Amino acid sequence: MQPIVAHRSGIDNSDQGEHVEQPKYLDDFQPGQVFRSPGSLTVHSADIKAFAAQFDPQPFHLDEAAAQQTFFKGLAASGWHTAALTMRLLVDTLNIEGGLIGAGFDEFRWPRPTRPGDTLRLDAEVLGIKTSQSKPLQGFLHHRVTTYNQHDEPVLIMTGNLLVPRRSQG
């Protein structure tokens, strides 16, 4: 059974400056910073169908011929597959102390579908920092993640918050 994540290329953390650095704390981020995924992921039709069979079994995600007759006019990845692939890219992009802990989104949309053969990459932009009043050793990183296909067209835009620890001030 083939892996459904899609086919990774160019992801080699050993030569990525961000990743040989220490994990970042909230204090290390500033609004305006943009982190670009070090590699990309190419999605093939078999990946799209395998994900859909498990999580989103609808004709436009499962069968090329049936998909032609739908809104998508051809096979398209489940939006949740695009989201899962985005997370896979994000894990390689942001190195945060304690890991990537999502606190949700206030904007989440798919401007266009991911198609068979598309190669995805992302940019993660820091929009702001919110420290916690009640828990001074943590806060929120407000950020926007935009996932692009190989034509530099966005396929997913998510704006939300990550829970990130602060450095001890002690």
Added chain:
Amino acid sequence: MQPIVAHRSGIDNSDQGEHVEQPKYLDDFQPGQVFRSPGSLTVHSADIKAFAAQFDPQPFHLDEAAAQQTFFKGLAASGWHTAALTMRLLVDTLNIEGGLIGAGFDEFRWPRPTRPGDTLRLDAEVLGIKTSQSKPLQGFLHHRVTTYNQHDEPVLIMTGNLLVPRRSQG
């Protein structure tokens, strides 16, 4: 290789009134309607690890012992796994002409993680109907999906829009 969707139970569309009916158009929905998933999905630790290995390879999703030392204090499903399982339940819950075509969310949060052994179900509530000015044969179904665990605690809350066709008025 075992399926990673989780283990379905109780989903049998043959005796579900909603599903033997014809697919619904936008005109068939009214604010206040609540659609409950006909079945549920139970998630096991192997499912959690398999999904995470492909899409969200972080210690709290991959290894019980390592997870104990993290924010989650034990193995937790990737939030994207919870989202994908929610979509799997939603496909069995809403029968819409042309399929479920998501137009994005304006609220998306995980109030708590999905844990090994959790059994998920959902409610989908119709919040409103927005017809399109420019495309009179379609519109948006504004809705809130809440996914619950077996303790009736929400694990995912999503508020957003589905693109839904209108009946021809001809």
